[in-house]
Amino acid sequence: MADDLRNRSTILGTIRRALVASGDDAERQQAVATRLAEHRRNLMPARAQLPDKKRIQLFREMLTSVNATHVDVARLEEVPDAVSHFLRTHNLEPRIRMGRDGYLRGLPWHRIPALTRLEGPAEAEDECSLSRAFGGVAETGTLVMTSGPGNPVTLNFLPENHLVVVEAERIVATYEEIWQRLRYLNGEGVMPRTVNMITGPSRTADIEQSIQLGAHGPRRLHVIIVGGH
Amino acid sequence: MQPTSHAFKENVARAFNDANLQQALKKVPTGFVEKRALARERLPEFDALRDEGIAIKRHTLTNLDLYLEAYERKVQESGGHVHWAPTAADARQIIVDICKRRGARLVTKGKSMVSEEIGLNAALEAEGIRPVETDLGEYLIQLRGETPSHIIAPAIHLTKQQVEADFRRVHTELPPERVISEPPELVAEARAMLRQKYLDADIGITGANFLIAETGSSVIVTNEGNGDLTQSLPKVHIVITSIEKVVPTLEDVSTILRVLARSATGQEFSSYTTFSTGPRRPEDPDGPEEYHVVLLDNGRSAMLGTNFEDMLRCIRCGACLNHCPVYQAVGGHAYGWVYSGPMGAVLTPSLVGIDEAAPLPNASTFCGRCEEVCPMRIPLPKMMRHWREREFERHLTPSTVRQGLSLWAWLAARPGLYRKVTGLAARSLRLLAGRKRRLRHLPLASGWTRYRDFPAPEGKTFHELWKERRHG
Numbered sequence: 001m002a003d004d005l006r007n008r009s010t011i012l013g014t015i016r017r018a019l020v021a022s023g024d025d026a027e028r029q030q031a032v033a034t035r036l037a038e039h040r041r042n043l044m045p046a047r048a049q050l051p052d053k054k055r056i057q058l059f060r061e062m063l064t065s066v067n068a069t070h071v072d073v074a075r076l077e078e079v080p081d082a083v084s085h086f087l088r089t090h091n092l093e094p095r096i097r098m099g100r101d102g103y104l105r106g107l108p109w110h111r112i113p114a115l116t117r118l119e120g121p122a123e124a125e126d127e128c129s130l131s132r133a134f135g136g137v138a139e140t141g142t143l144v145m146t147s148g149p150g151n152p153v154t155l156n157f158l159p160e161n162h163l164v165v166v167e168a169e170r171i172v173a174t175y176e177e178i179w180q181r182l183r184y185l186n187g188e189g190v191m192p193r194t195v196n197m198i199t200g201p202s203r204t205a206d207i208e209q210s211i212q213l214g215a216h217g218p219r220r221l222h223v224i225i226v227g228g229h
Numbered sequence: 230m231q232p233t234s235h236a237f238k239e240n241v242a243r244a245f246n247d248a249n250l251q252q253a254l255k256k257v258p259t260g261f262v263e264k265r266a267l268a269r270e271r272l273p274e275f276d277a278l279r280d281e282g283i284a285i286k287r288h289t290l291t292n293l294d295l296y297l298e299a300y301e302r303k304v305q306e307s308g309g310h311v312h313w314a315p316t317a318a319d320a321r322q323i324i325v326d327i328c329k330r331r332g333a334r335l336v337t338k339g340k341s342m343v344s345e346e347i348g349l350n351a352a353l354e355a356e357g358i359r360p361v362e363t364d365l366g367e368y369l370i371q372l373r374g375e376t377p378s379h380i381i382a383p384a385i386h387l388t389k390q391q392v393e394a395d396f397r398r399v400h401t402e403l404p405p406e407r408v409i410s411e412p413p414e415l416v417a418e419a420r421a422m423l424r425q426k427y428l429d430a431d432i433g434i435t436g437a438n439f440l441i442a443e444t445g446s447s448v449i450v451t452n453e454g455n456g457d458l459t460q461s462l463p464k465v466h467i468v469i470t471s472i473e474k475v476v477p478t479l480e481d482v483s484t485i486l487r488v489l490a491r492s493a494t495g496q497e498f499s500s501y502t503t504f505s506t507g508p509r510r511p512e513d514p515d516g517p518e519e520y521h522v523v524l525l526d527n528g529r530s531a532m533l534g535t536n537f538e539d540m541l542r543c544i545r546c547g548a549c550l551n552h553c554p555v556y557q558a559v560g561g562h563a564y565g566w567v568y569s570g571p572m573g574a575v576l577t578p579s580l581v582g583i584d585e586a587a588p589l590p591n592a593s594t595f596c597g598r599c600e601e602v603c604p605m606r607i608p609l610p611k612m613m614r615h616w617r618e619r620e621f622e623r624h625l626t627p628s629t630v631r632q633g634l635s636l637w638a639w640l641a642a643r644p645g646l647y648r649k650v651t652g653l654a655a656r657s658l659r660l661l662a663g664r665k666r667r668l669r670h671l672p673l674a675s676g677w678t679r680y681r682d683f684p685a686p687e688g689k690t691f692h693e694l695w696k697e698r699r700h701g
Contacts, residue, residue, distance in 0.1 A: 004312060008313040010313070011472065011524070014526070014530040023295065031292065035477050035478070041480050042480055042483075046274070121515035124428055142502075147515075153457070154462065154515045157457045174483075179480065189303060189445075190444070191307075196504075197503070199501075200500050203452045205260075206365040206385075207387070208388065208412060209382070214420065215452070215453035216458055217453065
């Protein structure tokens with residue numbers, strides 16, 4: 001502990017000497033405090049600044065470009081069918097791991113009686129997981145996941161197949177809009193334990209720069225877009 | 230690790246004679262370089278975003294002390310711990326202490342260059358703690374006992390045949406008749422071997438690409454997902470990172486993220502960009518119970534206010550390595566420490582001292598491509614020149630070079646004599662070359678003529694030709 005304090009003042013002291021600045025300088029403190037409080041937006045690419053339909057279409061195209069797949073459903077109630085269809089298409093066991101997200105739990109799963117639904121964090125033997133995105137970013141086809149009881153973070157990485165539900169009204173143009181929504185929900189400067197921005201399935205190019213999907217995380221990322229048409 | 234940067238010349242000779250390395254390096258100019266160019270083309274705002282990124286970094290560095298304090302406060306508010314490490318030894322000690330307190334035996338690790346910089350794995354092993362690198366590239370070099378040869382693609386120097394041989398040597402529990410000659414099979418085998426390690430590990434250690442003062446978050450940018458498994462399955466998450474990684478806000482990090490992946494791999498965005506803030510919350514079903522951030526200085530704060538301050542803007546994308554003709558020819562290991570290419574040539578002398586790293590700032594043709602492609606427009610060639618000046622001032626330059634330079638300086642300060650001497654040299658070289666107009670041997674220049682002929686001068690000096698033109 002004493003070491004911690006000494007080390008801290010050593011580093012801050014060297015920085016202040018190098019900057020020829022004081023930590024008590026009210027003007028500097030004000031500049032930093034203002035910048036943090038205002039969190040002003042910088043330049044944002046024009047690419048995704050589009051009307052709803054076109055923005056959602058860009059999101060779909062970007063998903064495809066990063067090797068993710070997607071399907072559109074009109075209403076949340078159709079999600080169980082979309083899940084079941086995905087599992088059958090890829091010859092996977094009818095078993096899925098999900099969190100305790102209220103919306104997803106309340107869906108008519110009884111329509112797919114053969115499907116085993118498990119709740120809680122992912123386990124080693126889980127082949128397939130289902131989560132609900134906090135949002136989607138059209139700019140790069142990025143899904144934003146926030147950790148919590150509804151969406152355990154391990155669901156995003158441990159199983160080989162990751163299915164993500166995203167509602168069309170949550171597909172925004174830029175990352176900045178996601179931050180705005182997070183601040184609105186959690187308050188200023190407060191983040192969930194983990195925010196995962198996911199852009200396509202896991203990949204590596206570490207062997208001879210040849211791109212391979214499914215390095216450690218999911219080999220397949222399948223996005224179910226609700227109400228986008 | 231002990232640097233061998235002083236032996237750059239010998240390292241280069243070895244690199245030229247390494248057939249595997251030369252084969253692996255062939256893919257650098259086509260892969261990364263083309264992909265970056267395409268990514269830049271696809272985003273019209275790319276260069277404007279670079280300028281905004283630079284402004285963000287400049288502002289942060291001018292107030293680095295205050296942003297670090299603000300960051301620390303937010304980490305503490307979210308239940309995490311910040312540890313300050315002035316030196317590499319301090320950082321190793323802090324991490325070893327956490328591991329010992331938790332009784333850790335197995336530690337999984339995401340890719341971190343700072344971890345390489347402080348030699349963390351050796352320190353853990355000395356305490357009987359087993360570190361397992363989980364990034365595929367890092368896993369490969371750990372199996373081979375090597376250092377990374379590229380800051381984002383640590384195993385870029387290896388061919389698939391070498392990887393296959395290493396897997397057969399190390400994964401002896403797998404059937405010897407299995408087929409693993411191609412990348413998909415090799416990647417699948419590494420995936421299978423590391424799976425259980427994530428679940429068994431007591432502690433997960435990752436680096437950080439950014440720290441956010443506004444929220445107290447650390448950010449990792451990856452493609453494989455290994456860093457996320459590393460930090461979300463074990464009970465403790467330790468982040469080892471350095472002080473210049475802090476940025477003010479979520480908006481600021483978004484701007485820099487827009488140029489990072491595009492400059493690095495040519496992706497629009499990396500597969501996984503993860504923001505971690507404190508330990509798991511009471512209601513969270515998974516995630517680490519403890520969250521520690523180790524902030525390393527190790528010579529960085531001393532770069533502030535010097536000719537090398539701009540280097541602290543570096544976001545470790547690797548574009549300068551990919552575009553460097555020297556790096557493309559010799560690879561990363563020749564640089565003799567953890568950072569290579571132009572950024573390594575500037576940073577290594579700052580971190581290990583110019584006495585050790587004197588040859589590195591000379592490993593440049595000054596073609597300027599590094600500065601041109603750097604998303605942070607770091608004036609790398611200019612900084613290499615600053616190091617060369619210091620090297621000269623400190624008499625680290627070999628005496629033949631020093632004497633040659635003094636002779637030239639003496640001559641250049643006497644224009645009349647200079648013209649006579651150069652005129653004589655131009656005419657005699659022309660005569661020596663004969664009809665072929667090429668010289669196969671040249672005194673004092675055997676380093677050149679050993680590999681190629683020296684084109685003979687036209688017989689007249691530049692001054693003479695210029696005079697003729699003006700009057701002619």
